[in-house]
Amino acid sequence: MHPDEFDRLVSAAYARIPGRFRRRLKNIAVVVEPEPTPAQLARGRVGRGGTLLGLYEGRPLTVRSVFEPFSMPDRITIFQGPHERMARGPEHLAQLVEDTIWHEVAHYFGMNESQVRAAERERHAKERR
Secondary structure (H helix, E strand, C coil): CCHHHHHHHHHHHHHCCCHHHHCCCCCEEEEEECCCCHHHHHHCCCCCCCCCCEEEECCCHHHCCCCCCCCCCEEEEEEHHHHHHHCCCHHHHHHHHHHHHHHHHHHHCCCCHHHHHHHHHHHHHHHHC
16 A cells, blocks of 8 residues: 555544544654564564554653643554554455554553553444444
8 A cells, every 4th residue: 555545544543533532632743654663663562573553652641740841742653564464455454543543542541551452342342332
């Protein structure tokens, strides 16, 4: 897939985040990269042979203070290559991207990995109803 098309998938997935959450996303950059770097894999605690679909880097909202000075934006990186390799087709690719955006935004809001996974299971269960 051409990078511009993938960027549009990421933008569409971001737009589907409910407004009540999007309004609270402040000072955050969402970027697309072809592949995770070795340093990003290490920060994501990915084991040998694994990969990342996305990575949140920053200070979660729950640990910030109103007294903190201005800081550089937090960053959500979405990795195109791993998504494309994992996807079984165009619809599945769009769903994977959406799931990854939700996952990384949840980290921004202070959820740890187990909390994010539980919220993902709940969201998918609601979608199936």
